Amino acid sequence: MSPAATAPQPPSGPRAARKRQAIVTAARTLFLREGFGVGMDAIAAEAGVSKVTVYNHFGSKEALFTAVIAGALDHPSSGPGGGEDSAAPLARLAEAADGDGDGELRTAFMDAARAWVHAVRDDREVAALRTLVSAELHRFPELGEAWRHDSPTGHHPVVAGALRTLTERGRLDIPDLEVATLQLYALLVHPHMVFGQYGAVMDDDLTERLLVSGVDMFLAQYAAGA
Amino acid sequence: MSPAATAPQPPSGPRAARKRQAIVTAARTLFLREGFGVGMDAIAAEAGVSKVTVYNHFGSKEALFTAVIAGALDHPSSGPGGGEDSAAPLARLAEAADGDGDGELRTAFMDAARAWVHAVRDDREVAALRTLVSAELHRFPELGEAWRHDSPTGHHPVVAGALRTLTERGRLDIPDLEVATLQLYALLVHPHMVFGQYGAVMDDDLTERLLVSGVDMFLAQYAAGA
DNA sequence: CCAACTGAACTGAACGGTTGAGTTCAATTG
DNA sequence: CAATTGAACTCAACCGTTCAGTTCAGTTGG
Numbered sequence: 001m002s003p004a005a006t007a008p009q010p011p012s013g014p015r016a017a018r019k020r021q022a023i024v025t026a027a028r029t030l031f032l033r034e035g036f037g038v039g040m041d042a043i044a045a046e047a048g049v050s051k052v053t054v055y056n057h058f059g060s061k062e063a064l065f066t067a068v069i070a071g072a073l074d075h076p077s078s079g080p081g082g083g084e085d086s087a088a089p090l091a092r093l094a095e096a097a098d099g100d101g102d103g104e105l106r107t108a109f110m111d112a113a114r115a116w117v118h119a120v121r122d123d124r125e126v127a128a129l130r131t132l133v134s135a136e137l138h139r140f141p142e143l144g145e146a147w148r149h150d151s152p153t154g155h156h157p158v159v160a161g162a163l164r165t166l167t168e169r170g171r172l173d174i175p176d177l178e179v180a181t182l183q184l185y186a187l188l189v190h191p192h193m194v195f196g197q198y199g200a201v202m203d204d205d206l207t208e209r210l211l212v213s214g215v216d217m218f219l220a221q222y223a224a225g226a
Numbered sequence: 227m228s229p230a231a232t233a234p235q236p237p238s239g240p241r242a243a244r245k246r247q248a249i250v251t252a253a254r255t256l257f258l259r260e261g262f263g264v265g266m267d268a269i270a271a272e273a274g275v276s277k278v279t280v281y282n283h284f285g286s287k288e289a290l291f292t293a294v295i296a297g298a299l300d301h302p303s304s305g306p307g308g309g310e311d312s313a314a315p316l317a318r319l320a321e322a323a324d325g326d327g328d329g330e331l332r333t334a335f336m337d338a339a340r341a342w343v344h345a346v347r348d349d350r351e352v353a354a355l356r357t358l359v360s361a362e363l364h365r366f367p368e369l370g371e372a373w374r375h376d377s378p379t380g381h382h383p384v385v386a387g388a389l390r391t392l393t394e395r396g397r398l399d400i401p402d403l404e405v406a407t408l409q410l411y412a413l414l415v416h417p418h419m420v421f422g423q424y425g426a427v428m429d430d431d432l433t434e435r436l437l438v439s440g441v442d443m444f445l446a447q448y449a450a451g452a
Numbered sequence: 453c454c455a456a457c458t459g460a461a462c463t464g465a466a467c468g469g470t471t472g473a474g475t476t477c478a479a480t481t482g
Numbered sequence: 483c484a485a486t487t488g489a490a491c492t493c494a495a496c497c498g499t500t501c502a503g504t505t506c507a508g509t510t511g512g
Contacts, residue, residue, distance in 0.1 A: 011460075011461055011462090013460075013461075015460095015461065016460090016462095019461085049463090050462060050463045050464070052462075052463070052464090053461080053462055053463080056462085
């Protein structure tokens, strides 16, 4: 009964870091493929690691799960609405629209939208993450909170910021930034998110038609001098 | 080993029908609240029925689950994209727009859209159904097929039909019906579906602003003579 | 430069306790 | 007489733990 003998500190060192990474990767793979119901033995086997090691690093299945989701929130190409990185093309939009030409704003929007849409449509991993989190929301309420934080809610900081910048520069005329941001999401990425929820993927032709029409619709409403 | 002794026919009769209904109802309630992981004992208890009776009617947990989902597809206020009944307001839209006034089409659209949007936003049961099905897609592939059938895919027969009718009557000018249908879904209901996936509900004020702006945006693009 | 040593991290396999799916059966009910 | 009940039962999966022995990174001593 030594005083500090029962301190359950996770292992440290270079080897531990590698193992830990392998565990998280394996857990993400299996959680995304099979859901939370997958066994810890399977995860340990997939990671090429003993089950005891898993429990030395993460104390429980719940802790491992939250670590996986938290890691996915930081990692590139993640986030509920497509994530920070997926929306990055939209961030560059404000810079790309420096020209004064009529069609330049439209072209910049098209390019940014295309990159954004394809990132959302083709990233099956993020789609699986959304499904997984929403399915386990009742078991991990605090996780839904963090997930919701940078999500379709009023935030979308990147997209909203780009639209605000373009408004301040006089390129767009947006009376309700919150609504306009939601509409841009709705016209471009929401259909792909809804499709993806059932494992369906929109074909290239329809994707392109929807994209072009969506950008034109948005600009017809909000381009300055319309 | 009597020849026909092992025939697993489900019970019949008026009593059996009542029990069966109670089981399906209880199963739907618990599946929606707790997910597929809920125990059969809990379902039997919720239905006020012995577990043996459950297994006499449905042979397995999977069979019970598919029966619940299949029943939800027929039952009112269901379907992936809000369902047939949720989209019913849109079906009546074509009839309501008989007047020739300028604002009448817009008013009819607003009313139909409001009913539709509120049906989708406030029906937490359908949201839970979507989450449940997408979460268990890997376990029930054939179910995802049926679910997808009357879903956000190219179908939307009701909405697309209403838009086609309005186009034929010269009230709308829609070059690409498939795209326009998707956009109407996107502008009006997709944001609520995405919100609902994380248990979030859009507040009334934002809901109304988004709705009005969405209808105006759609009509600005597709109203005849624009 | 290298062998021996050290201690933390890891392994493999087994085990305890629990949960849950599905079955059996005698008794009961409508 | 078919349907239902309640309770006990089997069987498998799974979470988490224990333990005896092994690997590995780094340090010491020659």
